[in-house]
Amino acid sequence: MRQDEIWDAEVAAAYDTPGAGMFAPEAVDPVVERLAALAGGGRALEFAIGTGRIAVPLAARGVPVTGIELSRPMLERLRAKADEAAIPVVVGDMATTRAPGEYSLVYLVFNTISNLVTQDEQVACFANAAAHLGPGGRFVVELEVPALRVLPPGQPATVFAAEPGYLGIDTYDPLHQILVSHHVRFDDSRQARVTRSPHRYIWPSEMDLMARLAGLELESRHADWAGASFTAESTTHVSVYRRP
Known part of the structure; x- marks a missing residue:
């Protein structure tokens, strides 16, 4: 199935669980805190912004957020929370779609890069992120370790x-x-x-090579958003890549 077929109106309606699950404060707050720090006062771009689980609270922290989103039903859910003036969104896929301007932070959370089901698309996603970043800008990816x-x-x-x-x-x-x-x-x-x-699962070392092909360097890798050490037993990682 194509991703725009998967993320239809029915899935979008069931996706939001305000205050619970992945929308619970304990799941959202550490992500927003870390991304706000990494943005360093600059603009942020979220690939696959979805219904605004992270973008809405991040914008409320004063970080200017723009999004790219393939699913119009997901975008409609976001628009019930924030209008175009508050969080502008470009409709398209995260591998090739360009948003206007330059950003200090591009981020891709909750395993979403694995929705690109070929290696070529994932490599293109890294290149697209790098193309949006100014010098010193960062690309952040949250992803499970293949089990x-x-x-x-x-x-x-x-x-x-x-x-x-x-x-x-x-x-x-x-x-x-x-x-x-x-x-x-x-x-x-x-x-x-x-x-x-x-989904196409990606090993951390494979991601690092994708980043190098895009001209990015691995700056840090942790097991979670709170900064726990990444070890051989970690089931997830938050990797930060930097444009020199």
């Missing part, structure tokens, strides 16, 4: 969530680095609803 260590030989899938009324399953294609998340929602009836989203 292939949990896959026994010959097993193509893992269960990542098992809750009342919900089952989450990831299937892996290690040859092409493709992961498909299957979300199964069910009740007491014999019917279930399944939605899927494809």
Whole structure:
């Protein structure tokens, strides 16, 4: 499925969970705090701005935020929170779409770069970020570490969530680095609803090479937004790349 088909009106309506889940203050506040510091008083550009989970509170901190977003339904949800004057958004994909002006910070959070399902698109995304940055500007990426260590030989899938009324399953294609998340929602009836989203997982070292191809240098890598050390056991990372 194309990304603009996945992020339709139904998904956009269910995406926002104000005050809970990924929208809870404990999930949002550390991200906003770190990004505001990295912006250094300059302008910020969010790739795949979505419904404004991070952009709205970051703009409220006084950081001028612009966005790029492919999904019009997601953008409509953002517009219920902030108008074009407050947070301008260019409609398009994050690999090729240009926003006007120069920025001190470009950021891409919550695994969103993996929505680009080819290596070429991901390389282009790094190049696009670099093209928006002024000298000394930073590109920040939040991403999961591929969880292939949990896959026994010959097993193509893992269960990542098992809750009342919900089952989450990831299937892996290690040859092409493709992961498909299957979300199964069910009740007491014999019917279930399944939605899927494809991703291309990226190793941190592969990301570093993409950055080098774009003329960026790795400045820091932590396990989370609070600055915990990144180790071999870390399941996520926040990587900051800098344009010299």
